[in-house]
Amino acid sequence: MSANRDLVSVRVGAVEVLRARFDTDTDAVPASECRTPYLHPLRTLSGGVVTGHRPHDHRWHKGLTMAVPQLAVAGRAGRPGPASNFWGGPSYVAGRGYVDLDDAGRVETHLFQTAADGSVAADLVWIGADGVPVLSERRTFAVRDVDRAAGCWTLEFRSELRILGTDPLEFKSPTVLGRELAGYCGFFWRGPREFTGGRVLASNGLEGAAALMGQRAEWLAYIGEFDERDGFATLVFVPEGEAPEWFVRAEDYPGVNPSLAFGEPLPLAPGELLALGYRVVIADGAWSRERIAEYLRAG
Secondary structure: OEEOOOEEEEEEOOEEEEEEEOOHHHOOOOHHHOOOOEEEEEEOOOOOEOOOEOOOOOOOOEOEEEEEEEEEEOOEOOEOOOEEEEOOOOEEEOOOEEEOOOOEOEEEEEEEEEOOOOOEEEEEEEEOOOOOEEEEEEEEEEEEEEEOOOOEEEEEEEEEEEEOOOOOEEEEOOOOOOOOOOOOOEEEEEOOHHHOOOEEEEOOOOEOHHHHOOOEOOOEEEEEEOOOOOOEEEEEEEEOOOOOEEEEEOOOOOEEEEEOOOOOOEEEOOOOOEEEEEEEEEEEOOOOHHHHHHHHHHO
């Protein structure tokens, strides 16, 4: 592992399997994209890149990160409170569609540390569009379970969020705000463009992005085929706790999100801890449902 104030890089042998970017204020991108730490590129053990970064269709998609379309002060007497966009890009407004608003927040890194076990921990602050800090976050990640025989490794990712102010907050997706089948909110993976049209499988026996949109499953897998190099990659997303509702796209673009607020807002009270954990198995090859289930059982 190598690290500095801006960047963490993790290698397995000669392959850089993970790169984490923290000091995003130096990115030459608009503030409207929501400047936030992200992981990109992620690679398979053979070197295949499995994340996309600032694609032309959604410039605010940044590899793998935590992103929230609307983080709002809980309304009182039916009146909504101040809200910020921590997803990037336009915001969904009922009756108007997606609108460019001056509501982008940003996520700043105040400290990050590397540990002897190879994990990385970062102390982050989510700052609203008005410049007021709204959340603190302790984010940790690590490369685990490198299995050369199986051709895979596992990303462990945890996020612990707390309110910094005195008002309760709500996490909301565009579906909460009125747009059908746009329930994205939270831990989000954007795949590379060549993975468009990939195969999607889940633990509930369903297959295909359309069938799995908004459905609950303990795990979800996305299988994509590379351009320029031969072969496939499989990513298996395994959230901790209760099976989430999934936001997943394949035909428009490759994207997966175990949503925090697919159809209903997620409330967070002052003093309450929102603890989230995810594993992502990143494998060379096109894994079958049976192989995925067997690997997860063995782990």
